[in-house]
Amino acid sequence: MRLSTRGKYGLYAMHYLAQHENDGPQSLSHIADIGVPKQYLEQLLGGLRRSGLIRSVRGVNGGYQIAKPSSEITVLDILDAMEGPLELSDCIANGRCCSKAPQCRVRDMWEKLTDTINHELNSVTLKDML
Amino acid sequence: MRLSTRGKYGLYAMHYLAQHENDGPQSLSHIADIGVPKQYLEQLLGGLRRSGLIRSVRGVNGGYQIAKPSSEITVLDILDAMEGPLELSDCIANGRCCSKAPQCRVRDMWEKLTDTINHELNSVTLKDML
DNA sequence: TTGATACCCGACCAGAATACTATGGTATCA
């Protein structure tokens, strides 16, 4: 089980923007200096914007900035925006379980683990990582 | 972030074998009744065997059985065998971090989360799920 | 000894996802 680069890059970009929380909009080129291909990063930032985590300013001297204080943005917010919700098993995800549900202990384990991970991710804010 | 079917199928197969812990070897055909393509399952069982989690018996009346008591096999053992170790970020996985390590808080977060997940997975045994 | 059973193993393959790249826009402001 491995996280995709989307999640990683998104987190790094948000980390950068949190560092410049009060410095006005940061241009794509500047953010890309963290080591992400510029055009690919542009896509990812689009997703973060559509999720309401960042704002963009167009035109000269434009760029991106976080839409909320860094203390109100969690790692879970970012990963959900970049990768969609955590769905360990389609048994959990879409309710299409095997015939043995609901007394299936394997399913119980998936659910518990999903909760644990989400809780952990939601307990860390961007501010915590500065 | 989604688990692959390898992990899921492996877990279901091990669950089946744990249920028949004392019934002698279970043939591939029987195990496949849990709803996994037979030839694909054969590959997965090969991996479980090479990881030392199950034993196989060849020939007539042969099959597979767990190599240790179900109380000594954890979900982590099975997922590691099926999917390789949990490597959320290659920053953690192979030590090839960006230039800012070791004072990188993002990295710290990955490490902590990895530990949490592994600990949770390791705390559930096959026996717990019977 | 022979044949049926059942595991072993590597190669192959189609489709989906990942990680980009390319191109042509549109908004803003000096």
Next chain:
DNA sequence: TGATACCATAGTATTCTGGTCGGGTATCAA
């Protein structure tokens, strides 16, 4: 008006997933 910088969609090479296929080998019963 033109340079800057975001917006959006399409294309693409590579890898991963989820299998299938075919030909083995070990064991045992008849």
